[in-house]
Amino acid sequence: MKIKINNEIHQLADGTTVKTVAEANRLPDKGVAVALNNELVPREEWGVHVVKDGDEIVILKAFCGG
Numbered sequence: 001m002k003i004k005i006n007n008e009i010h011q012l013a014d015g016t017t018v019k020t021v022a023e024a025n026r027l028p029d030k031g032v033a034v035a036l037n038n039e040l041v042p043r044e045e046w047g048v049h050v051v052k053d054g055d056e057i058v059i060l061k062a063f064c065g066g
Contacts, residue, residue, distance in 0.1 A: 001053035012051060019046035021057060031062040 002009055005021065012021070018034055018041050027034075034041050035058040041049050051057070 001051075003051055003054065004056040006057070006059055016051045017047055018049040018051065018057070021051065022046055022059075025059065027059065033060040033062075034058070035060070 001012055001014055001016075003012055004010070005025070018036060022032075022034060034043075034046065036049055036051070037056055038058075
């Protein structure tokens, strides 16, 4: 299946979860948020949200600055 991750198309296996996507992108344990189809997915639910063909994931990383 094909999905978009931060506006880039990726080919993933059926049954892939948000957690699998996060692990593949080596996301840190803190300071990161993931939205699936414009809805924030709480970290504790990443393992139960299965990605479907055509879905869009946005990975947001917190940063400090001013």
